[in-house]
Amino acid sequence: MKKIVCLRHRSPLRTFVGCLLLGVLGSVGPAGCELSRKKTYHNEALAPEAYRLPYDFDQPTDKYFLGEDLEEISGLSWFDGNRLACVQDESGRVFIYDPEADKVTRRIKFGRSGDYEGVEWVGDSLYVIKSDGTLLSFPAAADEPVVTTTELPFTGDVDIEGLGYDPQSKHLLLAVKTLRDSTDKAMPDKLVYAFDPVRRQLLPQPFMTLGQADLEAFLKTHQQGKPPKKKAEKVVYKPSGVAVHPRTGEVYLLASEGKKLLVLSRQGAIRAAVQLSPRMLKQPEGICFAPGGDLYISSEGRGEDGFILRFAYVE
Secondary structure: OOOOOOOOOOOHHHHHHHHHHHHHHOOOEOOEOOOOOOOOOOOEEEOOOOOOOOOOOOOOOEEEEOOHHHOOEEEEEEEOOOEEEEEEOOEEEEEEEEOOOOEEEEEEEOOOOOOEEEEEEEOOEEEEEEOOOEEEEEEOOOOOOOOEEEEOOOOOEEEEEEEEEEOOOOEEEEEEEEEEOOOOOEOOOEEEEEEEOOOOEEOOOOOEEEOHHHHHHHHHHOOOOOOOOOOOOOOOOEEEEEEEOOOOOOEEEEEEEOOEEEEEOOOOOEEEEEEOOOOOOOOEEEEEEOOOOOEEEEEOOOOOOOEEEEEOOOO
């Protein structure tokens, strides 16, 4: 099994400087510029005693640096041939990344620059969502495809940051970061909407509602013996990614603002919450699963190359 890569796919200058430093420190072995051991982080996982998370979030199984094209990676999807489809905030391209080859193998141009926040592969098609609720779809096989555009009829000002797919309902899932009503007031609860790709219709009722009060109550209940704070602090949680677990059907809802990963039942009940270390994930915005259950989370680089972490599924 491949170890965590420390410098692959960085720019030539970054790679040269990094390898030079590692060479001075005596950390470069025969395999080249790689760490000899996995890095351990501390991520606080909160859940009832009877619930077991099937991932070791403190030790990612693999880490892939993506290069400067994906410094601001904003969306992630599993793709044909054990590859990953990625989008970048401002680039109208889907980048097909092969983890085994450690490189981008295809670039699919679908549009001009824009605020692209999520990507999802379903059947023979790729879907890309813009933050304003514009959904783009096109054939996955073409490098410069004909694109179908759907303006989703949200009421009020919407900011969408996550796109996923639910194989049970056969609907796309849209994670809403913020939604403002007609008075420009932001709704406190977090919503996940569903889109029917066959009828090309947004379902009027949310697929899932995450109550702010429910989240705060869950975190307070499962503080693992920590003394309560004298003054209650508002929990920051703004979704940036959504994915459905292929084995359990649970919904994994990722938040960059707040650095949390929530595991929810299909009815919206919180089963677990993971407070993610900012040292491990600087700005997590993409999430997806391999068919066997391995979890992938992408993060913007914030001045460095974007990257993807893989967490092996533990039965």
